[in-house]
Amino acid sequence: MSGNNTWGTVDRRTMLRAAGAAGIGGLAGCLGGGGGEGGANDLTVGFATSLSGPFSVFGQSALDGAMLAVEDLEEELGVSITVEDGDTQLDPQTGVSQLQRMVTEADADFTMGAVSSSAAQAMASWANENEVIYMPTGAHGDGLTGEACGPYSFRPTASNSMLAASIGAEMAESADSWYLLYSDYAWGQTAQAAVTRILEEQGKEVVGRSATPFPADDYSPYLNEADNSGAEGIGMLIAGLDLRKASNQLVSQGMQGDYTLAMHQLEDAVFWGLDRESAGILDSAGQVWGPAVDTDASVDFCERVAESSETDPYVRHFLGYLSMDQAVRAAVRADSTNADDMRGALEGHEVTSMAADIKGGDSGMYWREGDHQLIQPTYTVEAMAVEEMSEDPYKRWFQTVNTYDGDDVARPVSETGCSM
């Protein structure tokens, strides 16, 4: 990579290396300067995500999607992209160490990745302190574009509150009282807060809630609590493949017919482990994207994923693609990997690339300047009739019910708590 080095840039990287060698994080941010080296023809991207543990399927899928974007970007833009990947496991500190290694040892120009919101928040904090662009690829916790927002972190996926707002009307319409089960970490906590807020705004009651450990094997005691709460509906705000376990146990306890069941963030892959009849247990479900989006670009993307990834296409592939697409294009537009230059190229930018076509929806996508949230359409989906579910060339079990404009479901910046 060449050109446009500044004193501050050189010093920052040198100091980061020194800090990395000494095992000290967050030292270099105070030195100012910002960003990687200039030019954008030869890029190294750090992709740190969960490649082991309970989120490994999600992390690997995002990485697979990102590699598809690399193919497209190299062909379209004539750039050379090297992806340096690393495993964050489920641990915020491991995530930070991976980012630090990528920037200081692998010379990553900018970074992305993470599934867990807790890990993503720690990684975003490190990136903001050290003036490195970071996209929390698949983390939905509101804090990332709220109180933990920062000048160099840009969230490409929808936030919990956007997804909660998407299903809020349907939840309120279908039941007057709700019990919420939520995974007890940043993502689940903010999801619970967002869903509670949306329901209460519509005059509905949350009669109880259970914070469940994540990951967990046994959801029976929490399901018993929900079953005895007197609620008409149960919000299943449970992360990752644990939602499959909880759904299985709910079906095993014979509860599926007794309640309205809702989940603000449905990921198709979670339900592929259930039988087809059980896959339709959710009455209301929000979604960032899925094979249910039937634009030409989306169908093409799904077919490419089906050919190249071990997992059938679902939202994590798209989020990996979207992150890589947006970060690389920002560097190319800025003709620099300097963090401030890339920030300038992202803030307020309207997405017009292939990623927007894959995403679907009519309202378009843009990077909101005030909190660095990618404002984008969201969906509510439902399971297709069993006989209509398809498996070839990839699984397609859900269909879109409603599409929401991003601006209609995102909280105003003034309510996010973000201050940059």
Place this chain on the structure above:
Amino acid sequence: MNTTELTREDLATVSPAWWAAALVAVVLLAVTFAVEPGLFIDQAIGGLVYGMVLVLVTLGLSLILGLMGIVNFAHGAFFMLGAYLSYSVVVTLGLPFWAALILAPLAVGVVGVVLEITVLRYLYGSDPIVSLLATFGLTMMIEEVIRAYWGTAPLEISRPSVLTRGTDLGVTTVPTYRLFLVGVAVLTIVAVYLLISRTDFGLTVRAGVQDGEMTEFVGVNLPVRFTAMFFLGAALAGFAGVLYSAETGMRTTMGETFVILAFVVVVVGGIGSLFGSVVSGILIGVSAYLTPVVLSALAEVTNQPWLALQIRDLVPYLVMILILLYRPRGLFGEEGFLE
């Protein structure tokens, strides 16, 4: 391995503190039942079922520790190995779940035999810390083999469809698969008990533990019996792994999670007591399910919301602390082992 050490004399000498604690527990349970009758019944039955699952997971460890004096930290690794082998049997070989229930434990048992012959046989009679360290090392080796071969992503197999729904017990509905686990656990416990107490094999092994030299002197091939016993312990761990993972899936941390819990069950029940492990497993299962309900009811009755603590995961350890404070040998353990 004794089956019970609690006698009428023991009960007669129970301290007033124990009676007071029991009285408080009964009052709390009565208050909880009055406040949340439906939830109380659901959680009590759910906890009982979960307790039996814990017993099943613990049985192999209890057997090896109680009978052979080996602190087998590799129990969790055997448990996990059984789970992952069942994945290969069902997904790779395409055989049904029932085949995995037989083949995977046998394979784990064979692994156990290899490790007993090559490593543990040389440690009999040593300080327990030596076997603990040796099996800890074996645990790390087995876990790395699992990571290398099966990867780190969570895996799962399908249960037979007949076991995927719920069974209505009248007062509550319990997953059919868990009732199946309870049935299997009861049968396994009875089979192990009969093997130890009613067969020549069990008798000679117990005799060998007490006086190996004399037992061999009368013509018993003790090393073969110890190896067979270790095979049984490892196979039981693998068996539990297959059964448990069919409901929850396989992940590379399941071994370490359960070996700790299994040790808690064994310690609370009393090292050396099969009966103690059964009681302990049920006690811990029911406590884990009921404690949050009791606290919630207490918070409601006293109007002190802070009492409704979500401490379900802490309960097994709190139970262990309480039991060991007042009875260091565990509920049915032999005096002198830990005191």
